[in-house]
Amino acid sequence: MNSQSIENYLKVIFNQAIVTDEVNTTGIAQALEVSLPSVNSMVKKLAGMGLLEYEKYKPLKITEKGRQTAAMIIRKHRLTEMYLVEKMGFGWEEVHDIAEQLEHIQSPEFFDRMDELLGHPQRDPHGSPIPNKQGHIAILEYRMLSDCKPGEKVELKALAHTSDEFLRYLNSKELALGVQVQVVEVEVYDKNMTVDYEGRREVLSALVCSKLLVS
Amino acid sequence: MNSQSIENYLKVIFNQAIVTDEVNTTGIAQALEVSLPSVNSMVKKLAGMGLLEYEKYKPLKITEKGRQTAAMIIRKHRLTEMYLVEKMGFGWEEVHDIAEQLEHIQSPEFFDRMDELLGHPQRDPHGSPIPNKQGHIAILEYRMLSDCKPGEKVELKALAHTSDEFLRYLNSKELALGVQVQVVEVEVYDKNMTVDYEGRREVLSALVCSKLLVS
DNA sequence: TAAATTTGTTAGTCAATGCTAACTATTTAA
């Protein structure tokens, strides 16, 4: 069985590999808040396990086996988040830290039961796709709200960032997944966007709009 | 935060201290399936943390702080078992191994939510008491079914052993907590007991009867 | 009570996972 450390490394590497296919050591160190030499030695270990391709001074590549293994951990993480929100009444800003621990539980039955009770959900509470049991992840093609033009009416589908602070900000604006948003006006100077939704009118910064994924 | 190892040791020590106030090293080693030197060094560490009293070659005593700390882990374990049975549809024979892992999750909110959703249960699925948030454990005075006399009608309240095999045996006999059992006859020679319950008549061995706690 | 057995301890080792300091290779900027 892989240790929690190994699982956490693999998850970070997998996520970075989505952005750019080649992953670098420094990025892993920053994401996990560990030193570069710690990453270097773990990376060699993961390579030895066939989860990564490693050559000295070259960017890392995750293998199919690594991708598969990571997908199963992410599946457990996202199922957990969904379960906590849907079945235990947590807010979407409360679930990540708990899921970060529960994703390491070794019990297929436990997660299968969550999956069943949830009716085999496709997305986690932040709109990210839940990998299926085969490790396949649906790629969701959403646009950023910041790319929308005045007059467009779109639905909030997912978030590109899920920090507690951002989620609490969205709570304060009553912005939740599924909300229909109409773009009223885009300020040319700073790209601030005036939007209407749920009978409200709000001005959202370019930063916020770039993290709201819509369709 | 205490490590999982520390928590597992403490739980074992606490449980053994219920039987005899003084705990010995060998018993811990057997329960955790580790070597005696491993126990010896951990015991010194726990003593250094104020969780145990330790003197060379003397039996161990758990401190009030140790008792309190252990009770909170056991609370998490038993709440989890109850949650898995009541809210997720697991059988009472399936939950211990999952709870053994979940008891180490660091999230008061997670267990508080379980507790609420369960309506603040007093017992786990095997009839063992769930310590309250102050670490207090209700002492339940049950008799062993093996101490009952022919003609007595009692209710199955708890189990003195909870191994998977025993629980599966009870499943096969449809013996569950809450079942009303009438003692029909006790064989003098081997103490085998003939009992009636739920419209069935069964003969239970003395070993089994000594593990069925009734009132 | 002396010998044998059981229980507990010490010393030394190992694997996993982290670290810092020192160094090397690669990339970027002057």
Add this chain to the structure above:
DNA sequence: TTAAATAGTTAGCATTGACTAACAAATTTA
């Protein structure tokens, strides 16, 4: 295109929690 900055590596060490081998104390048995 050399110098500076950044990124990656190595060596050496610390901590946690396990182990075996050797030994000492306590308890049981003869």
